[in-house]
Amino acid sequence: MAVKDPVPSRERVRRAALKLFATRGFHGTGIRDLAQEANLSSASLYHYMGTKEALLAELMRESLVSLLGSARAAVAGITDPRERLRVLVALHVTTHATQPDETRVVDNEVRSLSPESQQAVIRLRDSYETLWAEAIDDGVRSGIFHTDEPTVSRLALLEMCNGVARWYSPSGPLSLEQLSRHYATLALGALGASGSAEPAGKSP
Template sequence: MTSTGERVHAAALELFAERGFHGTGIRQLAEHAGLSSATLYHYMGTKEDLLVTLMRTSLERLVRAGEEIAGSTDDAPTRLADLVGMHVTSHAQRPLETRVVDDEVHALSPSRRQEVVALRDRYEALWQQVIDDGVGSGHFAVTSASIARRALLEMCSGVARWYDPAGRMGLGELAEEYSALALRLLGVVGDPATTPARRVAPDTPGPV
């Protein structure tokens, strides 16, 4: 991407996060990026095009990282811990991006929303798969795998709201702590690498 494109992206991220998509004018955006409205349009199209580009970039990064983790091991607890660590790190590092991607989907027109939601669904399917696999292998035990998935994703995305990069806790420590909490939520007791889930789902034959 050109440096002008990068500047526009950074300006849009700041303003959309601070003022919301509807609260940000195209002129304000151009001014913040140091461009004329016409030049901005030439580079980025409409304000909605810009929002979709930001969302697509962010979600595609998550999907790529998630798919890499999904292909790295069959072991469900390891995969889950890696997904949690990646997601938490990514969201803690990009609070503005998280705010825009998570909070402004409703601002999109139906056809653009469809594209963004499809990407998000693809990412969330990776989480669903690892939870299903872990239940199947007897490592996890949950009443509802889809509720557990939503609970975990909201919990992990939430770091973008409070994590302070200047604070005492480093990103590595944060990721480790969240991975441990996530595994416990899924019923893993003790060392995730060796211990099967304590609570076994009714339809899962597993070591008790």
């Protein structure tokens, strides 16, 4: 008697898409690839995913909604720009280290979407990056951060943190908490932060 797969078919499709989009790219992943990875027939695959692009857009929206919600909660009530940025960097690094497939897809596949599908994803991404921009701008206005190019600085810091998804390993020399704290220190140093903000508990 065959053992029934405990993972629902729709979730298998989602996991397969994340894995393949992250490793092969959206355009490098075919319907047969998805069906094989999800252990479904190509015909039944459409029942659980709609179009391939719709599946990509859904995965990206889910990931960004989760990240944005976590970031808003993490910085709520924090007024010191140094501490807000420290928390945002730690969250970003932690998310990219623990959810590499999701974050690779979000970071790399926006251009694979049609203009209409891009809009919702870009709005979410912009809302998230606004939290970073506000922390940096507040720090510059208050004389805590020193940069002539706050927008370029923000993009550079995000790109630096994004790279964690490509190489982080739990068996590395630093724990994830240590790594996130180190990245926060690098970010503050890049902005010429004056003074210091005591970390508010453990990294996210």
